[in-house]
Amino acid sequence: MNPWRWLSWLVMILACRASQFDNGADKNAIPDMSDNVTERLEIINGTPNYKLIKPDKSTQWFPEREIKLDSCVRRARCEPLNKTSCLGSKLPYDKTSVHLTFYDNQYQIQTQLELYRELINVPTCWAVIQPLLCSTFMPKCERILGQDMVYLPSYEMCKITMEPCSILYNTSYFPSFLKCNTTLFPSRCENAVREIKFNTSGKCLPPLIHTDKPLHFYEGISGCGLPCRDPLYTEDEHQQIHRLVAWGAGVCLALNLLTVATFLIDWRSANKYPALVIFYINVCFAVASMGWLIQFGVGSRDDIVCSKDGTRRQGEPSAEENLSCVVVFVLVYYFMMAACVWFVIFTYAWHMSFRALGKIQDRIDKKAAYFHLVAWSLPLILTIATMAFGEVDGSSVTGICFVGYVNHPMRAALLLAPLSVVLALGGYFLLRGVFSLIAVRVSSKDVISPRAANKIRQTITRCSLTAALVAVFICVTFACHIYEFRNAELWKEAFKKNIICRLEALKEPEKECSGGVRPSVSVLQLRLLCCFAAGALMASWTWTAAAAAAWRRYAARCAALY
Template sequence: MDQFAAPVRERRRGLATLWVVASALTACAAIRADSADSHSMFACEPITLRMCQELPYNSTFMPNLLTHYDQQTAALAMEPFHPMVNLQCSPDLRSFLCALHAPVCMEYGRVSLPCRSLCVHARRDCLKLMEMFGVPWPEEMDCSRFPDCDESYPRPVDLLASTEPTDQSSMSVQRDYGFWCPRELKMEPELSYSFLGVRDCSPPCPNMYFRREELKFARYFIGVVSIFCLSATLFTFLTFLIDVTRFRYPERPIIFYAVCYMMVSLAFFLGFLLEDRVACNAASPGQYRASTVTQGSHNKACTLLFMVLYFFTMAGSVWWVILTITWFLAAVPKWGSEAIEKKALLFHACAWGIPGTLTVTLTAMNKIEGDNVSGVCFVGLYDVAALRWFVLAPLCIDVLLGMVLLLAGIVALNRVRMEIPLEKENQDKLVKFMIRIGVFSVLYLVPLLVVIGCYFYEQSYRAVWETTWVMERCREYHIPCPYQVEQTSRPDLVLFLMKYLMTLVVGIPSVFWVGSKKTCFEWASFFHGRRKHKE
């Protein structure tokens, strides 16, 4: 047995050495590929790959679908498979690798893909040998990406077809190959980026939908509105600090609500000042990488902006619910200010604890995304699932709870006014209080419902917008174009402007609650007292 085992061990040792050398060459490929010039013009070129000599065709086209921009890069990527080809683990492996890395050259826009059966056979036959060396089957060679066909050689695929094939006699395989991440949008694997369901990929900056002049207008629009909201909420908070005893429960939650939207408007104002410096990653021309959207918690400034914006947005909606709860307790069970105030600790635990838990969860899940329209960072800008569960669901629950409690409280107060005889002065105060509650609630609910409507519209049409963008940019990026697109649409800038406007306008109603003669007298006495103190 030893006389047979020794040659096997020697062969394995030689294979291991060869595999290490191949891995080193692959590592060098990343460095050498960065210095390769990008192909701007289509041209056929003779095949120089050592593994792909003596094929039925002798010319290829670069870049291929694996974004190798020259044959030297493709050769280095194929190097780890040389031991498998030399050992002849599968008769289909060499044909499959060459069809993928050095596709047959046709006219511009028609690149051949290997048949799925060729990939399946090669993978099945060589998988055990690859497992022996601890090498997984590469994700970019997933067999589900390739067309179904019976031929041993690759069939041509029209990658630049738009919606209908122009030549009915064409041999092109008509199917949708999904989204292939362009080289310009590729990101390092350790960053855990994702775009259109593809890992290690990120959306382009400044924006994939709007022109620069449109973004500039939107940026200034958001900046001006954020200043108005910041001024209104700051005035409300300062009015409270002048006379803390004036705003007791059930009115006290309005102050915390104003503080929340003061922080929200401050975050948007910082986004206006920072422009794209936080929401976008800088371009790397030497590595053929364009500017891309920041994702995850790797960027500290983006993470901080996200935590402030998301936490206080959710906290503001929770304080709205608590405000309706305090009004309900005052109107229905007739709780006094002291009785409601005893529950203040519970109110604060819910108002700050629930948003805090959601914020930490999103940060741990790396769901942070740069908003290259407003310059801030938020969640659900490209991830529809995160938008549904972490933005739409909490806001809808808060609105429903608040409306039910608000209506119940108003009905109870109206019953008190109708059934219990009150003095003229007290009845007028009750009517004014009900009117203030109604006006404040309308000024809060209408903008928030518009924001929720914008989010629903956005998540419904997001897939159509993305498909349209891929169809418009596939030629530029040299990636497969969508096949048989049923609907195309581009988002309207007005929708985004309305969303940002209503997100910030929600905080302004707090100033109407403190806007009264009493507030004017308090500010006048405050300034008068400071002047006397200086004298």
């Protein structure tokens, strides 16, 4: 053959080879040596990963941003799938790789995936994490450009799980390779697993229950909420508190009604200030006690404190629920606040009476309209403000709806702050009145009769005892509320740790979970006793010889009628 022909063939071959490597392709790309180039690999800087570029119509697009999504791959060893489904859904490929995990074989991976099925107890997490688990534990693997390549899950697939699964992300539940690092999870990568339809229905780990109300979602577990029955208290503790409320409110109601009846049977002589204020105080405590006792009707407690979905009522009033919670709140809160205002008026009236014995009666009677205006309007303002802020919450333990069971600062502002004012003003007027009486007794001991001196002494004793007991009741109430405020986060965190531990125990059966710290039922009992004891104390102002005489006269009148 002609040597020139050989030379021309050699030049043509070299020219073709040169043009193949000098066509503008990325120097980091792995070339396709085949005819008809349809795809290529571009290395992702700083990682062992590649973008698989497929310049054809099958490439997916991200419509929100008009960005083309390419597959992301990494060198691995492919092996046939031992199981063609993942978490109950069929996989659209037949080969996988174990190189994205810490595990050595598919049997270990299947065992681990079965354990992750317990994430069904975190419904919103379960709904979004299944594609991530399958694309990581059982990823697609195939031969690309002569090399085994495994398809990587995208960073977006991982990131979307962070909030729904947040309750477990900072624990040992997930291995490090599921913590959304950008080496394993490159951004904007198309993955075949995203097209698989999974069963997204979940359930809630007891004691949590399913709810669709975001307000009731338990922290970190959307779709689940705390049950109406407070899990921080045992069933026995619930029954203890219910018995205490029944006896305390029942006795308080009986004593208050007896006092009201004592005034009514002798209204002509009893209808005078400051004694008449005791009548209004007892009316208020009687109505509040009725509010406490409503829960003991058949099915009433659940109707009052529980939502329709079985969670505890909070943020009332709401359009979705009935008014039973709000009605009980008004009966208890409004009339207890009214009783407190009437108590301050009572101490003021006594103070004015003691300052000028025998001269002040007309002046006090003329202020009656102002007393009523203040006593009924101030509690009304507080009640309306509480409902406007949506701070009425139910409690399965006490069986009523009250202010700030959830929002403690609001309870401090709408309950403890008014009680502070009552303690300050009531204590001031009572002490001033007692000092006035003591001054009268000392300055007039040689003038007044022994009977008058004895009456002054009894009044001083009663006022002093009332002031001391009211101060004790309010201070103990403050201490109980402060105890709850200071420890609420501790109890909440202990309960959350227990929930997390029990979720982890589903994956690690040998793990033991303790209940952690809980609130003291004795503190709650003490707080409730102070409430009912205050009502009984106000009723005791009619436990006098004059009241007994009034009942004897009433009995005589009734006997005369028959």
